[in-house]
Amino acid sequence: MIDIDKTAGDITKAIRNFMAAEEFSYINGYMQGIAAEIKIVASVVLIFLAISSSSFVFPLLLLLFSITLALASRISLATYISRFYIIPLFSVIxxxxxxxxxxxxxxxxxxxxxxxxxxxxxxxxxxxxAVATVSLLLFTTRFSAILSALRRMKFPMTLITIMAMVYRYLFTFLTQLVNMLLGRRSRMVERRKSIKGASAFAGNFLSRILSKSDAVYLAMRARGFDGSVKTFDRKFEWSSAGIIYTTMVIAMVFLWAITEL
Amino acid sequence: MGDNRIIEAEGITYTYPDGTLAVENAHFYLERGERVAIVGPNGSGKSTLLKILSALMEPQEGSIRFYGKENVKEKELRKKFGIILQNPDDMLFNATVMEDLEFGPAQIGMKRNEFEKILEELDEIFSLSPLLKKPPFKLSEGEKQRVAMACALATKPEVLFLDEPFSALDVGMKRKVVEYLNKLNAEGMAMVTVSHELDIIPRVADRVYLLNRRVVAEGKVEEILSNDKILTENGMEPLPVAKIAAALGMKDIPLTIEEFINALKSK
Structure with missing residues (x-):
């Protein structure tokens, strides 16, 4: 039997937590003061080194490095770890x-x-x-800054637009789901668990999402969207935090070389 | 007259794919700096007409001219039109309020420093500062409506289209927003307001279209809103203040409490 309320509620909670992480990118912390380009390139390099490590030393050091930077960026340990612990758990399984x-x-x-x-x-x-590194990037960088950086780094426009659209439609998905769950709960005396109920809910949800996506597209067009998402250009600047971070990342590369080569 | 017209529509008809006739043979015009309202009962086609007039939808029949031309690029219109849709949830689709505010100006190619100046002004009116870093889904309905309005105004539009814009605002905020919109209007911004509530209309419009799929009546605000018969026939509740004034036998029907008090004082 399917408990649609619990399942949908859990999905909603997970997405909300994910979205709420964006708020940290506005805090005046260490990583927030570094240009998105530097963080993107550094994250890719560090992840590549982590997944190509044959010993425990480098990945453990990288984990420690990421946690230290998260704390310096005013992200609490509990908040930070709660974002990525689930993925390693799946990988263990x-x-x-x-x-x-x-x-x-x-x-x-x-x-x-x-x-x-x-x-x-x-x-x-x-x-x-690897997941800790990606989480740090997402916690400390506004999504629009990531898009803007990818554009400056000459990533394909189609890819950037798809990323932007997927991200945007997640909000539509979330709002609809929350509203439907509230409406359902307000008229229920007890929780029912049935496949029939779950399929009706899912069907209704999909048709609503479809009409909602039309409305959002209209709203995007109303504000000038013409097929490619533009963001304000954020000038690339080397801040002192960026220089220190880059130095630390280079040091990490040397550490990897010492332990692996 | 022609040069002054921003929008000129004739014989507009729109039927939805399920067969619902939303608008039939409607006409409309808007001149520079004008304040126009489209009123009508629920389901009378107001929102559909507004989307057609703001070039978000194309009519199936009829013609529409923007700035005297039939074929104007949508991109050009977007730089000049600001639209507040009926449901603020549809308008707020970014991760944070700040990103939503930036979205429109970034699409039309506005410079960042220009946007920042506009944002300062909007912050004073809509009290945005505490909301900027929040995800839109965490906002109350009133906050969402404030942000949606600010989003539409962030591009400094030449024409502002408002679809039921004040429904979730509290009295104080409504007064403040109306004052600000009228200030922008005095500086040259034209306004098209859609509403099924008549009490706000005298404060935001000078000319009114009464729509019930077709344009039933058109005229100055005082002509249409004091016409008890035509409003009632078309499913609208006349303004209480106008009803009282009519019952008291007043010749000039007041449309707001302030006008009513002044009329009583002058008697």
Whole structure:
């Protein structure tokens, strides 16, 4: 049986939390003062190094590095970790069987493959470090600044427009879902769990989303949207925070080279 | 006359795909700096007509001329038109209020420093500062309406289209916003207001179209809003102050409380 209220409520909560993270990009913190271009390039480099690490040292250092920068950017540890802990958890589930395939060492009645277990741990730490890096970028950079930076970095316009549209329509999706859930709850005496109810809710939701997306498109056109989303150009500037951050990232690259090469 | 006209529409008809006839053979014109209202009951086609007049929708029948021309590029019109849609939720589609405010000016190519000046002015009227960093879905209905209005005004439009713009505003904010809109009008901005509530119309319009799918009546605000018969016949409730004045046998029907008090004092 499907509890549509709980499922939809959980989705709504997750998206709201994700969207609310944008508020941190307005705080006067360390990473917020760095140009989006520097953060994007640095994040890509650091993620690449993390996923290509064969030892625990670099991913763990990167995790520590990201947490320190998040704290310096006035993001509380609990808020920061709550954003990305779930993805490494999923990755553990995906690779966990490797720890037991051809297991030879007994532990609590289970045969564990030591190499496999090490890989599971390494994979999880890599994912954690990579997701922490991306989260830091998203927490401390306004979405419009990311789009503007990507445009200046000559990313394909189609890709940027798709990103912008997807991001925008998430709000429509969210508002509709919240309104429908409220309307449903206001007329319910007890929670019903049925596939029929869930499919009717989903169908109604999709048709509403369709008509709402038309309305949003009209509103975008009303404000000058002509097929490509423009944002105010934010001049690229080297701030002292940017120079220090770049130096730290270069140091991280050297650390990776020392531990891996 | 022609040079002064921003919009000139004739024989406008629009039927929705489900067969609902929204507007039939309607006409309309708007001159530079004018304040015009379109009033009518719910479902009378006001919002549809407003979308057609603001070039968001094309009529199936009839002709519409903008600035005396039939074929004007939409991009050019967007630089001159500001539109406040009926549902503020449709207008606020960005991650934060600040990004929503920036959206219109960025699309029309406004310079950042110009936008910042406009934002300062809008902040004074709409009290935006505490809202700038918030995601729109966290705002109250009144706040959403304020932000939606500010979004439309952020491009410094030459014509402002307002679709039921004051429904969620409290009395104090409504007064402040109306004063500001009239100040912009005095500086040259034309206004087209759509509403099914008549009490605000005398404060935001000089000329009125009464719409009930067709244009039933057209004229000066005082002519249309004091016409008890035509309003009632078309599903509109005449203004209480006008009803009282008519019952008291006043010749010049007041449309606002202030006019009513002045009329009583002068008796």
């Amino acid at each position: 995906v690779v966990l069987p490797l720890a037991f395939i051809n297991g030879d060492t007994g532990m609590y009645g289970l045969l564990i493959n030591a190499e496999g277990a090490k890989y599971v741990a390494l994979f999880t730490v890599r994912v954690m470090a």
